[in-house]
Amino acid sequence: MDQLKMMEIIAGALGIETRQVKAAIELMEEGNTIPFIARYRKERTGELDEEQLRSIEERYQYATQLNQRKEEVIRLIDEQGKLTDELRQKIMEAVKLQEVEDLYLPYRPKRKTRASIAREKGLEPLARIMLQVEDQDEIEQSADEFVSEENEVNSREEALQGAMDILAEELSEDAEIRKWVREFTWKTGMLVSKAKDPEVRSVYEMYYEFSEPVHKMPSHRILAVNRGEREEILKVKITVDEEEIHRRLLRWFPIPAHDFLQAVAQDSYKRLIAPSIEIEVRAQMTEQAEEQAIRIFSENLRHLLLQPPVRGKMVLGVDPAYRTGCKWAVVADTGKMLEVGVIYPTPPQEKVEEAKRTVLALLDKYPIEIIAIGNGTASRETEAFIASVIKEAKRSVYYIIVNEAGASVYSASKLAKEEFPDLDAARRSAVSIARRLQDPLAELVKIDPKSVGVGQYQHDVSQKRLSESLTTVVESAVNYVGVDVNTASPALLGYVSGISASVAKNIVKRRDEVGRFQSREELKEVPRLGAKTYEQCIGFLRIHDGVNPLDQTPIHPESYRVADQLLQRLEITKEQIGSDECKEKLKRVDVEKIAAELDCGIPTLRDIIEALLRPGRDPRDELPKPLLRSDVLKLEDLHEGMHLQGTVRNVVDFGAFVDIGLKHDGLVHISKMSEKFVRNPMDIVTVGDIVDVWVINVDVERERVGLSMIPVKREES
Incomplete structure (x- = not known):
């Protein structure tokens, strides 16, 4: 099968034009990453999105493998002197590897039969x-x-x-x-x-x-x-x-x-x-x-990574435990660890009064607004303790249960040891729990994606395929949000388009030695960050309060000329970017006319205008904020028909698990998600959604709660 025919088949399967497939494959073979192609090469691909580009890549790799196998099978049969024109034709017309293997089966060398x-x-x-x-x-x-x-x-x-x-x-x-x-x-x-x-x-x-x-x-x-x-x-x-x-x-x-x-x-x-x-x-x-399990895990992971950050809040992170005590860490709004320690409010020590004095002293010492509690062992007892303590605080303080899946994996990792060499694993875990609330993406990228607890039978699937898919999701999420090059960890930078682990470390090293980057241009001075890497990564790296206001936007430097000319036409200075006057003028732009005058593609100009309308925008900020609590809910408090609000923690084939403030999440079965037929739970909810639910059954012995998203009336007693 020649390459053009291959591209025509891929285009037909995906419902797009052959020229789009051709452009995408050419761009990939030139060494461009998929996030870069999707964001900055829209004119060439006809605005294909990441999902379409990855489908093209996957199908092209399969077609290439199929072609190679056909050639090999034809050669092997020919060497036996058994290749006929009819057989050759059948092999060449096969569209699946299985068909090729079926045709080769009679000629495959066998053991004695x-x-x-x-x-x-x-x-x-x-x-x-x-x-x-x-x-x-x-x-x-x-x-x-x-x-x-x-x-x-x-x-x-x-x-x-x-x-x-x-x-x-x-x-x-x-x-x-x-x-x-x-x-x-x-x-x-x-x-x-x-x-x-x-x-x-x-x-x-x-x-x-x-x-x-x-x-x-x-x-x-x-x-x-x-x-x-x-x-x-x-x-x-x-x-x-x-x-x-x-x-x-x-x-x-x-x-x-x-x-x-x-x-x-x-x-x-x-x-x-x-x-x-x-x-x-x-x-x-x-x-x-x-494939379905990986797809569910990937979709859940994406929504988990894109949870809105809780900005500008100092957080007390608590990692619950019994015998070894609850480790705590005070983390500044910048993510900097300020103080760590341990309290023993849970069995067997049960030093409740001493623990209470410690927490109240921390609330007096620091402007802590939220306490983040891990949802692991002893979480329920720790939650009850924290709920009782904050009632005695001098100001309003709330708490939230944070999914700590993978926190222990991170805290024992080489990365965590480098970040906090003087802390033991448990105290590092408390820091991680607090940071997960402040910026989920920045913290979760430090953990093996398989360990974040939003999968379904993830241990029963191909681990190689799972890792590839989840890595792709993390890369996509990081590049979608963008990264502040002056605060990002090497782990976060390593997921930016085109940046390798070694280049990520070199960026941080240069930042530590020379000071914060003032412009994107300065990144060219980073060792091993060559021209191709710069081209691929720079649009996804942000510099806030730098010398050029465009550096805080997703506008690629290759388009700065167009952005500058657009601003000049509108009589706007760079310092006015983001102002009401700037926004009003940008909204009145005739995109097609200006694109032609500036010799610029319409999609690129559209993106430039969007970036100038909201410089420094974080797309996660538009999502609903996490639910904060001030009092504990016990299983015994529940009754049928009770109306609650909860956070979707995991979505699986058969429904969704919702955190309603208990130790264990309640289950909304797929049949209880809507009065209409639901084919896929992800059509209704995603990880992180805040949903209204009603209790339909409580199994105290097994600590299970059945929930419904369809309003139910409480039965009269």
């Missing part, structure tokens, strides 16, 4: 007779001619069996047959699971007598069944209508199927086709389930 042994014994001609002669007596008589001590064929039955083995293998290796059986199994098959030992209690009990159509099974159930099978709790198989398959296989034979061919079809399916097709279909189910 029953069929290959039969061929060595000279039984191939008898197999051909079986396919041509309808009279069974004649076939049996012909078989006698192949009985030979020299060929180790000792009887008529052995000869007939060998011939049938040859035909069974040929039938199983027919590409069209395999394709049909695979599709039939996918469309009509049932996945059936049973318990290996029904007496054993486990979390997989709903799958002890379970069946579901293969093509309808949702990802979370596929991954759950896979795990139960791996843990040897479940036995799993796929069942199909074998009679229908048998009828289809008989059509492969050129003559009406006599008893020998009937037996060939049965044996070929049972022994050769069914086991391999079941493996392939199970693999396809798992792959699709993994």
Whole structure:
């Protein structure tokens, strides 16, 4: 397949123009990153977004791999002297790797099989007779001619069996047959699971007598069944209508199927086709389930990373614990750690009064407005303690429960040790909890994305594929928001378009040695930050209060000429950027006319105007702020019909988990999200959303709460 044809296929699949695909691929091959292409090369790509660009990249890589495999398979078959023009054509026309492998299967080198042994014994001609002669007596008589001590064929039955083995293998290796059986199994098959030992209690009990159509099974159930099978709790198989398959296989034979061919079809399916097709279909189910799980995790992670920062607030971070006490850290509004310590308000020490004096003293010493409590072990007891203490404070103080997933991973990391060499892991964790509230993105990028706790069966999917997808999400979020080059950590800078880990460290090193950057131009002095890296990264790096006000915007320096000319035409100075007068003039610009006059693309000019309207804008600020609390809610306080507000913590295939102020999040099942049918929970909510919910059931023993987003009336007593 030539490159143009490849691009046409990709364009058709994505519903875009071939020229857009061509431009995107050319830009990628020139070494441009996807965030850069999406933001600064809109004219060339026809304004393709990041998702479209990543789809092009993925499909192009697959098509390239497919082409390489086709060439290799054609070469391997040709070396055997078995390549025909018809076979070459079929291979070249294949659009999936699976089709190529099916066509190659008869020519693939094999270990010894029953069929290959039969061929060595000279039984191939008898197999051909079986396919041509309808009279069974004649076939049996012909078989006698192949009985030979020299060929180790000792009887008529052995000869007939060998011939049938040859035909069974040929039938199983027919590409069209395999394709049909695979599709039939996918469309009509049932996945059936049973318990290996029904007496054993486990979390997989709903799958002890379970069946579901293969093509309808949702990802979370596929991954759950896979795990139960791996843990040897479940036995799993796929069942199909074998009679229908048998009828289809008989059509492969050129003559009406006599008893020998009937037996060939049965044996070929049972022994050769069914086991391999079941493996392939199970693999396809798992792959699709993994893709869905990764997609959910990625979407949740993006929304988690883009949670609005709580700016300008000094925060007291608390990492709850029992025996070792609750570690605390006072963190300034800049993210700087001011003081750390430990209190023991929880069992077994229960030094409540001493802990209370410590917290009240901190509230007197520092202008702390919010206390961030981690949601791990002892969180509920710590929350109750903090809620009682702030009632005695001299001013209004609120608290919030912060998801601490991954905080322990960060606190034990090399990065955390470099950042806080004099603190133990637990105290570092308290700092991280406070900073997560102040700037979730800046703090969460320091943690392996797999550890942030917004996934679904993340340990059951391809870890390589998961890491790639989550890294992509973090890169996308960081570049979407932009990074203050004078405050960003190396971890945050490392996700900026084009910047490697070593360049990120060099930026921070230069900042520490020389002082804050005053202009984007100064970044050219950073070691190993070459021209290409500068081009890719600079539009995503912000410099506030620098020498050029444009440096605080997402306008790329390559467009400064256009921005300057636009400002001159509107009689606006750079110092007026962001003023009401500036905004009024910008809103009246005729974009198409000015773009033509300034020799600038319309999308680029549109982006320049948007950046000038809101310089220094952080897109996260437009999202709802997190819910702050001043009193504790207990499970026993809940009753059916109770109306609450909560924060969506995780979205999964079957619903959403909502933090309503308890130790454990409540579940809104997909069926309780709307009065209308909901296909995907993400169509209704995303991580971080503030939602109204109603209690529909409370299981005190299991500490579970069922919630509904559909208003329910409280039952009259």
